[in-house]
Amino acid sequence: MFYNLHVTIDDNKRSIQGKNTIYFKTISNGTQFQVDLQKPLVVDSFIFHNKKLEVKHEYDAWTVNLDPILIDAQKDSVTVYYSGIPRKAKMAPWDGGFIWAKDKQNRKWINVACQGLGASVWWPLKDHQSDEPDNGMNISITANDSLVAISNGNLIKRVSNSNKTKTSTYSITNPINSYDVTMYLGNYVIVKDSFEGKNGKLKMEYVVLDYNKNKADSLLKPDTQKMLKSFEYWFGPYPFYADGFRLVESNFLGMEHQSAVAYGNKFRKGYMGMDRSGTGIGMLWDFIIIHECGHEWFGNNITTKDIADMWVHEGFTTYSEALFIESVWGKDSASKYVRGLRKSISNDGPIIGNYEVNKEGSGDMYDKGANMIHTIRQVINNDELFHEILLGLNKDFGKRTVTTKDVEDYISAESKINFKPVFDQYLRSSKIPKLEYTIKKKQLVYKWVNCNADFNMPVKVMINKGSELWIEPTTVEKKLKQNSKINTVDVDPNFYIRKN
Numbered sequence: 001m002f003y004n005l006h007v008t009i010d011d012n013k014r015s016i017q018g019k020n021t022i023y024f025k026t027i028s029n030g031t032q033f034q035v036d037l038q039k040p041l042v043v044d045s046f047i048f049h050n051k052k053l054e055v056k057h058e059y060d061a062w063t064v065n066l067d068p069i070l071i072d073a074q075k076d077s078v079t080v081y082y083s084g085i086p087r088k089a090k091m092a093p094w095d096g097g098f099i100w101a102k103d104k105q106n107r108k109w110i111n112v113a114c115q116g117l118g119a120s121v122w123w124p125l126k127d128h129q130s131d132e133p134d135n136g137m138n139i140s141i142t143a144n145d146s147l148v149a150i151s152n153g154n155l156i157k158r159v160s161n162s163n164k165t166k167t168s169t170y171s172i173t174n175p176i177n178s179y180d181v182t183m184y185l186g187n188y189v190i191v192k193d194s195f196e197g198k199n200g201k202l203k204m205e206y207v208v209l210d211y212n213k214n215k216a217d218s219l220l221k222p223d224t225q226k227m228l229k230s231f232e233y234w235f236g237p238y239p240f241y242a243d244g245f246r247l248v249e250s251n252f253l254g255m256e257h258q259s260a261v262a263y264g265n266k267f268r269k270g271y272m273g274m275d276r277s278g279t280g281i282g283m284l285w286d287f288i289i290i291h292e293c294g295h296e297w298f299g300n301n302i303t304t305k306d307i308a309d310m311w312v313h314e315g316f317t318t319y320s321e322a323l324f325i326e327s328v329w330g331k332d333s334a335s336k337y338v339r340g341l342r343k344s345i346s347n348d349g350p351i352i353g354n355y356e357v358n359k360e361g362s363g364d365m366y367d368k369g370a371n372m373i374h375t376i377r378q379v380i381n382n383d384e385l386f387h388e389i390l391l392g393l394n395k396d397f398g399k400r401t402v403t404t405k406d407v408e409d410y411i412s413a414e415s416k417i418n419f420k421p422v423f424d425q426y427l428r429s430s431k432i433p434k435l436e437y438t439i440k441k442k443q444l445v446y447k448w449v450n451c452n453a454d455f456n457m458p459v460k461v462m463i464n465k466g467s468e469l470w471i472e473p474t475t476v477e478k479k480l481k482q483n484s485k486i487n488t489v490d491v492d493p494n495f496y497i498r499k500n
Contacts, residue, residue, distance in 0.1 A: 017083035230327035256295030277340030294320035308353035315369020
């Protein structure tokens, strides 16, 4: 239901110690209580009803038996004390942990990133993507008073302590993915801003290292303001008005930390100064601002129960890049951009991973996922309806954990089109369907190959450079007769398929 986390950072020893008070409600009778905490950190003690309990642990699971026994629907709390030297990130954010870095002026700059690895790399909790604290959490960070501590949500207070440390307390009112809980320590300054959005005035902050203060207004603000306007149009209100919006300069590339998004693109356009699409369009905007903030809707507002379904986070957020482009530079540029991403698709395996074993699917969940969504948009063939589906997903599944089936069924129901064969083909197979066709004078003979037996997606074609028409191929050969000889057949390039 709620976490109250206190953590103290010793930047000289690169160690941490703290406690997490876990407020919970039981769903059945029982005595056993378990939290996750990764080595080399250790749980020092569990306190329940002012009693210290005997702790057992196996791998990263720490367990106690509570006394008295818990009864169904009981509300209670346990405090877990812990300490140690947390795992150092190997290549954040992809292989995360603590990042003990120095800024350009050789001052300490400490960040943490833990998606995939899990929040238990730095604090004790129930570490599973399906479980979020329903009522949010508080996080208090005690650190060297020369460093500014930044976290998620609203700053409640900063208190100076007698030992040259300062404690900063933040409050998060919304449910939050545990991997989104974070902290940043550095010589930060805060540049305030606001956005007049669908739910009123949104408080905004750009948090940057002091020597980058002038870049906040000139380089971060323009794309951020355009992003919020675009995404509120496409997806609905920014989901976390009560917690505000914060973009924080980080010593790693970026991460969708809820209401405190990590930004490490070094104030450049593109993705680290490059265009992922190869079209030139990707150099018109700052990739990390757009992509990581897109996750506030898909990933943070809508969260999958199992990381096997992470395409919902990454596919929709990658497509949000195209929707941002559409808002600013038009639909043709957006379509060109998303098609350009196809060069990065490897088709090395299914996008959906194995369930219940903490395993993601193929990295194609980003670019192939986006191209699948773009293809589905073409099949729906009604941009107003497609827009309503995006709005509806965030309204109906917001601040909830979902499965891919929830999302797939919703899109099929709202569009009144059975997209199950399409989802099965693009999410659960690595084969890209091929439209195989031959021209026989006035007749077009066509069918789908390299696909599942039930794949039946309609596709838009143009015959003899004339008007567009729809054909409905299956894996069984079909024929289309025309009044005159067929010389050319062009397939709409917005469909992610292969053809002769």
